[in-house]
Amino acid sequence: MYSFEIKEIPGKGRSMISTKAFAIGETIFEEEPFVSRQFSWNAAYGYKACDHCMRPLETVVENVRRLANNNALVVPLPEYDPTTPWLQQFTQCPNCKVRYCSEDCRMEALNKYHRIACMGAFHTDDTHPINALNEIWKKMHYPPETGTIMLIVRLMAMYKQSNNKEQFLQSLQSFQSLIVNTEQKIYHKMLGEHFEQQMEQLFVAFCRAFADEELAAFTNAEAFKALMGMIGTNSQGIATSPLAEWVKKVSDLPMPEGDKTKLDEYIDDIYNKVGEFAGEFLNTEGAGLYLLQSKINHSCVPNAHSTFPYSNDIVVLKAVAPIQVGEEICISYLDECQLERSRHSRQKILKENYIFVCQCPKCQSQATDPDETSEDEDDDMDMDDDDADMSD
Structure with a gap:
């Protein structure tokens, strides 16, 4: 029984309303995704993860060495490696060899979508229509990634494998109506400046990959745009990291002050090393659609936060x-960082990516602020500094 209800609020739409009091740090709910998928470039760059739940499939030592491009690095306190429990249960699909963190994940994937999605020996064949679609997507959407066409691919497999297709469609429609206002073109944010041409290329490749009468409802231009818009506005980013989880574990260990200082210095050094090679791309990353979480509205002064404490989705x-x-x-x-920007900057980001104007308490309290972006403010400050230098 959940401690909230979904209500329609006049002028705001669907909202999640609490039916009990929550203290800071208290869990409101936990939820498995309707569907999730690792980002395409993230997988291509060797971020090993369970194909179903996105748990990392490399030890913290392997993770650090890959991220720093240094096979000589050593990680102390290896007994606190967070991946040990599930790497002992590692398994894979016998046909296509995609990897899972456990037999439970393999069977769940098989029962939900993998009977259809499994490409067998064609899994690594670049000419396979689904792999060709993924490659077209990758060339249009370089890191940092915010979505993946493979999320839609998995949805198609789920639909085909579903025993209750009407219920499946109702779940999709609960994220967003399959009718998209093409004037808004929310999906263009997932592609780039030349999104109309890119959408056409993706659509052609999508139809080629799913030339199936059973999927005819999805292989028309408007339905495809609707699917793109749906994942563009509703998908939740997911990030898992053996290194980050290891750091959490060892940082809480009781130890002498001198040892604590050495450990902190080591952690700083490791992050510097991996940062030099991998930059900001430290995590296994992907996206998911969540039936409950997607019902939560935005506020620039949020009272809740989505976390992924189990190293999965x-x-x-x-x-x-x-x-x-x-x-609410x-x-x-x-x-x-974006929350610290000006009201105009925040609303610009939200309108471009989510098609709404925020009316949260913070935005209302700043309604009389100048309509300029944070970059404009920075430029103004720089100009003021230059003027001051000239006056000197």
Whole structure:
């Protein structure tokens, strides 16, 4: 039984309303995704993960050595490697060889979509229509990735394998209507400046990959755009990291102050080394669609936050502020840095990516602020500094 309800709020639409009080740090709910998938470039660059739940499939030592491009690196306290429990259960599909963290994940994938999705020996064949579609996507959407066409590919397999296709379609429609206002073109954010031409190329490749009467409802231009819009506005980013989880574990260990200082210095050094080679791309990353989590509206002063504490794709929503009975539960669609930007900058990002104008308490309190982006503010500051230098 959930401690919230979904209501329609006049002028705001669908909203999640708390039916109990939550304290800071309290879990509101946990949820497995309707569907999830690793990003295409992330997989291509060797970020090994369970094909179903996205758990990392490399030890913390392997992870650090790959990220730093240095096979001589040693990680202390290896007994706290977070991947040990599931790497002992590692398995794979006997036909296409995709990897899973456990037999449970393999069977869940098989029962949900993999009977259809399995490409057998063609899994690594670049000429296979699905691999060709993925390659077209990758050439249009270089890192940093915010979505993947492979999420739609998995949805198609789920639909074909579903025993209740009407219920499946109802679940899709709960994310977003399959009718997209083409004037808004939300899907263009996933592609680039030349999105109309790219959408056409993707659509042709998509139809080639799914030339199946059973999928005829999806292989028309409007339905495909709707699917793209759906994952563009509803998909939740997922990130897992053996290194980050190892750091959490060892940082909480009781130890002498001198040993603690040495450990902190080692962790700083490791992050510097992996940063020099891998830059910001430290995590195994992907995206998922969540039936509950997608119902939560945005606020620039959120009272809840989505976390992934189990090193997989299970999302855990936690309160980051006290929540009262009858209060709306909100998360931020923006990251921490974006939340610190001006009202105009925040609203510009939200309107471009999610097609709404934020009316949260923070935005309302800043309604009289100048309509300029944070970059404009920075430029103004730079100009002021230059003027001051000239006056000197």
